[in-house]
Every structure is written in C-alpha cells, then in structure tokens.
Amino acid sequence: MIVTIDGVAASGKSSVAARVARELGVPFVSSGLLYRGVARLCLREHVNPDDEDALLDLVRRCPLDLRPREQGNEIWCGHQDLTGELHTHEVDETVSHVAKHPRLRDWVNEQLRHVQGSFVVEGRDMGTAVFPQANAKFYLTASPRVRAQRRVQERDEDIGEVEAALRLRDEKDAAQSAPARDAVLIDTSNLSLDDVVANVLRAVRA
Numbered sequence: 675m676i677v678t679i680d681g682v683a684a685s686g687k688s689s690v691a692a693r694v695a696r697e698l699g700v701p702f703v704s705s706g707l708l709y710r711g712v713a714r715l716c717l718r719e720h721v722n723p724d725d726e727d728a729l730l731d732l733v734r735r736c737p738l739d740l741r742p743r744e745q746g747n748e749i750w751c752g753h754q755d756l757t758g759e760l761h762t763h764e765v766d767e768t769v770s771h772v773a774k775h776p777r778l779r780d781w782v783n784e785q786l787r788h789v790q791g792s793f794v795v796e797g798r799d800m801g802t803a804v805f806p807q808a809n810a811k812f813y814l815t816a817s818p819r820v821r822a823q824r825r826v827q828e829r830d831e832d833i834g835e836v837e838a839a840l841r842l843r844d845e846k847d848a849a850q851s852a853p854a855r856d857a858v859l860i861d862t863s864n865l866s867l868d869d870v871v872a873n874v875l876r877a878v879r880a
C-alpha cells in the first residue's frame with residue numbers, strides 16, 4: 675500500500691505523514707529532504723543552483739542517500755549525516771531553484787521509486803508524477819498566515835517575513851504542486867494535527 679501526502683510548505687505534510695505511517699506500521703518518506711540535501715550541497719560546494727548540469731554532476735560526485743526512519747528521515751552524503759542542516763533559511767532560499775530542474779527531478783524520483791513495500795510518502799508531486807498508482811492520496815493546504823504561525827513556532831524569525839517567504843516559495847514551487855485529481859483535499863488551517871491525522875486514517879481505512 676502507498677499513501678501520498680502532498681501539499682504546500684508548513685501545511686503539515688511531514689508531521690501527518692509520520693503519525694499516519696506510525697499508526698499503519700509502515701515507513702514514511704520525505705521527498706523534500708532530497709531536494710533540501712541537494713540545496714545544502716550547493717551551498718557547501720558553491721554550486722550555482724540554477725545550473726542543472728552542475729547539479730547533476732554534484733549528485734554524481736556526492737550521491738545522497740535518503741534513509742526512512744521511524745523517528746524521521748535521514749539524508750546522508752557518503753559517511754556524513756546532513757539531516758540536521760536541511761531546515762535553514764539558506765536552504766529554504768536555495769531549494770526552489772534546485773527543484774525547478776526537470777532532470778534533477780527525474781533523479782530524485784528515481785531515488786524514490788527504489789522504496790519497496792508499503793509506505794507513506796510526502797512532498798508536492800507524489801500523487802501525480804511519482805506514485806500515481808497510490809492507494810490513497812491527500813493534499814494538505816492552510817492559509818499562509820497559519821502556516822507562518824506554525825513555522826515561527828519552530829524558528830525564531832519575524833512572522834511577516836516568514837509569511838512572505840512562504841508565499842514566494844508557493845509561487846516558485848507551483849509548477850510541481852498541483853493536487854492529484856483523485857486526492858482528498860484537506861485545509862488544515864483550523865484543524866488540529868490530531869484531527870488531520872484522524873481524517874487521513876479514516877479515509878485510508880475506509
């Protein structure tokens with residue numbers, strides 16, 4: 675069984691995917707971490723994120739390894755765990771440049787298709803481009819303001835700046851962020867995390 679949970683930044687994808695996967699007793703996979711890992715490598719190696727050939731050379735030189743874990747996915751580059759360096763302002767500003775390249779997306783999607791068995795996978799285009807055959811598909815949204823409020827709970831940043839950055843990234847990611855026609859749309863703005871998880875599990879088990 676494959677469950678896809680797509681949606682915009684800070685809509686709750688990772689939190690919901692982790693909880694739903696735990697309830698179902700299957701792994702969860704965070705596709706965005708692969709893009710974030712490439713963005714982190716760009717920053718470390720001073721590679722232009724707008725240069726698709728340079729990005730593909732980078733991931734050939736520094737192959738990223740996505741490791742689904744119950745406590746959260748890990749991204750390794752060789753023997754180096756990059757996981758703790760992926761949710762920074764610099765990576766947020768770089769990742770959309772990385773994610774716009776078709777051949778880089780093909781590389782990420784090839785990594786994801788190696789995942790075997792049953793799993794929950796979250797991202798932007800899991801229910802459309804990567805796993806259109808998924809058994810259950812969900813697409814999470816929330817108002818930019820609510821999403822900014824959630825982000826500033828995690829990072830000590832100005833809420834106005836966070837909201838503006840989220841709106842900008844929504845625009846940059848729009849090309850790959852359309853919900854699947856058969857996805858269940860959930861506006862999480864006024865729902866607790868527990869409510870969203872319950873709604874998803876109810877639909878998966880229906």
Ligand SMILES: Nc1ncnc2c1ncn2[C@@H]1O[C@H](COP(=O)(O)OP(=O)(O)O)[C@@H](O)[C@H]1O
Pocket residue numbers: 681682683684685686687688689690824825827828862865866867868870
């Ligand atoms: N429905 C919700 N209500 C309140 N807080 C939420 C909800 N969903 C997620 N959160 C919180 O908002 C933050 C962002 O959620 P996250 O799962 O990282 O979103 P995404 O993966 O879509 O970027 C986290 O701190 C998470 O605990």
Ligand SMILES: Nc1ccn([C@H]2C[C@H](O)[C@@H](COP(=O)(O)OP(=O)(O)O)O2)c(=O)n1
Pocket residue numbers: 682683684685687705706707709710769770773796797798799800843847850
């Ligand atoms: N399947 C995916 C997953 C993420 N992306 C892009 C879009 C986002 O800006 C970045 C990071 O995604 P991630 O889900 O890790 O983070 P946010 O939910 O946006 O906070 O990668 C994508 O294009 N396709």
